Amino acid sequence: MDEAGEIQRTATVQQYMPVVDEQTGQQQLVPQEVKQYDIKGNLDIRITTGTTLPFAKAQRKAQAKELYQLGIYDAEDLLTDLEHPRKDKIVEKYNQRQQAAAEAQAQKDQQELAFKQAELQLKAAGNQPVPSEQQQLA
Secondary structure, three states, rough: OOOOOOEEEEEEEEEEEEOOOOOOOOEEEEEEEEEEEEEEOOOOOOOOOOOHHHHHHHHHHHHHHHHHOOOOHHHHHHHHHOOOOOOHHHHHHHHHHHHHHHHHHHHHHHHHHHHHHHHHHHHHHHHOOOHHHHHHHH
8 A cells, every 4th residue: 555545556567579580580579678557546457459559450451351352251251350249140141141042043043944854855745846935925
């Protein structure tokens, strides 16, 4: 406790400096001197990984969008890098839409195949010309 009767708090900070090893050429982190700081007042401290600088975040988000457009990232990768708060729900909906579209395409392909098979059977059975799709629609 200090003279005013308040609890004294200190923060110990160890900084590291990147240094290239001359023998191996590898970068190593070398510890620098330890510093102590007095903490005064009530603090709300949050520790996060990565940078909190806005320009670095914007650059990372732009890179994620570019990787998505190139087809390297999928929707989940993109939303993870964008740190979207509703990522899981969005990915679930996206996957459902993709599955529905794939099922619809498969059904359409199956119908086209059945039509072509029927057309071939009619030609083989009666040796009669079958009208084209445009003539059938008219």
